[in-house]
Amino acid sequence: MPENFIPTDKTRVVREPQRGVYDRAAIYKILDEGFVCHVGFAVGGQPYVIPTMYARIGDALYFHGSAASRMLRNLSEGAAVCLTVSLIDGLVLARSVFNHSMNYRSVVALGTATLVDDPGEKLEALRAFTEKILPGRWQEARGPSEKEMKATSILRLPLSEVSAKVRAGGVEDDAEDYARKIWAGIIPMHLAAGAPVRDERCDPAIPLPDYLTKYTR
Numbered sequence: 001m002p003e004n005f006i007p008t009d010k011t012r013v014v015r016e017p018q019r020g021v022y023d024r025a026a027i028y029k030i031l032d033e034g035f036v037c038h039v040g041f042a043v044g045g046q047p048y049v050i051p052t053m054y055a056r057i058g059d060a061l062y063f064h065g066s067a068a069s070r071m072l073r074n075l076s077e078g079a080a081v082c083l084t085v086s087l088i089d090g091l092v093l094a095r096s097v098f099n100h101s102m103n104y105r106s107v108v109a110l111g112t113a114t115l116v117d118d119p120g121e122k123l124e125a126l127r128a129f130t131e132k133i134l135p136g137r138w139q140e141a142r143g144p145s146e147k148e149m150k151a152t153s154i155l156r157l158p159l160s161e162v163s164a165k166v167r168a169g170g171v172e173d174d175a176e177d178y179a180r181k182i183w184a185g186i187i188p189m190h191l192a193a194g195a196p197v198r199d200e201r202c203d204p205a206i207p208l209p210d211y212l213t214k215y216t217r
């Protein structure tokens, strides 16, 4: 696979083009850090944008759901899809309202998703979802039954037409505003995990697994 995605007429970042990123490794890092994607598709002229979890395996993204869901039904019939992932890194408080912004890293992926039929690939995708939720979990949790496998549809979106956009750094104000006596700066933002809360029906004799003790976010 080439190191960079090639910008197409559809994936070329237009406004603030210097923020456009097509480096494959940088894009995969954003995708691997995110938990939620938004899947956009149109049914009968009506766009829907559905939030869902996902996982990346190699050069494809996988997302899953009930075999009966509209998203899964329509996308498995070959509908065009636009999938986005956004990470918020900070709030940008400028001197002018106009220049307020956010620091972010976001990805847009376009393509056509395909239903995963191969049981081995399906299981691998389920493993990737579970490990994305928490690395080490697949080893401990009960695996999927045949019935659960049947009830779950999994879609694969090959990553071929992809862009990222990254805003980082400080406040960008208009020259004449820097002299104003207004507080300006960045509020860094990040996703953080709290301390584990034991399920009320989880036997207190079961120790906190090692992979959980070490987990930070």
Ligand SMILES: Cc1cc2nc3c(=O)[nH]c(=O)nc-3n(C[C@H](O)[C@H](O)[C@H](O)COP(=O)(O)OP(=O)(O)OC[C@H]3O[C@@H](n4cnc5c(N)ncnc54)[C@H](O)[C@@H]3O)c2cc1C
Binding pocket: 010, 011, 012, 013, 014, 015, 016, 086, 088, 102, 104, 105, 106, 107, 108, 162, 163, 164, 165
């Ligand atoms: C958290 C967050 C907040 C934002 N707030 C604003 C805002 O308030 N106002 C505003 O105008 N813009 C905002 N943006 C930027 C916005 O996502 C678009 O980049 C912007 O609307 C410019 O689009 P465009 O018309 O240049 O390109 P479009 O014609 O909309 O897009 C052309 C192509 O560029 C690529 N692209 C565009 N934007 C992104 C992106 N964010 N990530 C990855 N690829 C992208 C896609 O492949 C897209 O198909 C925000 C982005 C994020 C992540």
